[in-house]
Amino acid sequence: MKTLTGIIFLFTLAVLSSCEGPVGPPGQNGESFLGTVFQFQDDFTPENEYSLYYEFPQSITVYETDVVLVYIRWKQVEDNSGEIVDVWRLLPQTVDLGDKGILQYNYDYTFNDVEIFLDGTVDFNTLPPADTDNQAFRIVVFPADFIAQKGLDINDYNLMMKSLKVTPGMIQKIDVENKNEVVEP
Numbered sequence: 001m002k003t004l005t006g007i008i009f010l011f012t013l014a015v016l017s018s019c020e021g022p023v024g025p026p027g028q029n030g031e032s033f034l035g036t037v038f039q040f041q042d043d044f045t046p047e048n049e050y051s052l053y054y055e056f057p058q059s060i061t062v063y064e065t066d067v068v069l070v071y072i073r074w075k076q077v078e079d080n081s082g083e084i085v086d087v088w089r090l091l092p093q094t095v096d097l098g099d100k101g102i103l104q105y106n107y108d109y110t111f112n113d114v115e116i117f118l119d120g121t122v123d124f125n126t127l128p129p130a131d132t133d134n135q136a137f138r139i140v141v142f143p144a145d146f147i148a149q150k151g152l153d154i155n156d157y158n159l160m161m162k163s164l165k166v167t168p169g170m171i172q173k174i175d176v177e178n179k180n181e182v183v184e185p
Contacts, residue, residue: 035142035164036060040174044132050124051117054139054174067144068109070116071157073136088138088157095131097122103131114139138171140164 044050056062071088079085092106101122108115116137118124124132138157142164147154150163161167 035140035146035160035166037141037161037164037166037171038139038174039136039171040176041134041136042176043134044118044124044127046125049117050132051115052135052137052176053113053115054176055113056111056141060141062109062111062141063143064111065144066141067147067154068114069140069154069160070107070109070114071138071140072105073138086136090155090157091116092119094120100126103127105135 038054040052040054042052044052062068070091072091072093073086074089074093075087076084077087092104095103097103102120103122104119106117106119118127118132140160146152146164152163153159
């Protein structure tokens, strides 16, 4: 009897395991994932307490396992063909201002927003406009395991953009005057 019960069980298991249910929607292909990149320019002022706030649009979902990086346009240089090229650095960035003190550009983030702020020992009211006005930032959002799989150096902005397959035309511009509205690239 045990042999007959075992044969029926194995037959039932084989039949049930070969059945297919309804096909679900296709998932996102991990290799084709493109990160989300935003760019904006703004001024650090006493009125905003030397802090810039950006709320992610509702169309972007930032998960607990996502990485949010912020790069600052550190300077612009001329390349071999005479074109102006932006040089981006990952925050935080620290500047030693000698007797005036230390200035640091830093940030923090939640699932909903990013705050970029000045920190350090310097009196922010004494900073020249070059350190506070018209500062450009790029916010990059992508899954954390993307870095682990690719073994990327997040400090190399150009390598990150190439690995994420983000072209300059794909970077979403933020209009800070209109409450962080995303302007199509």
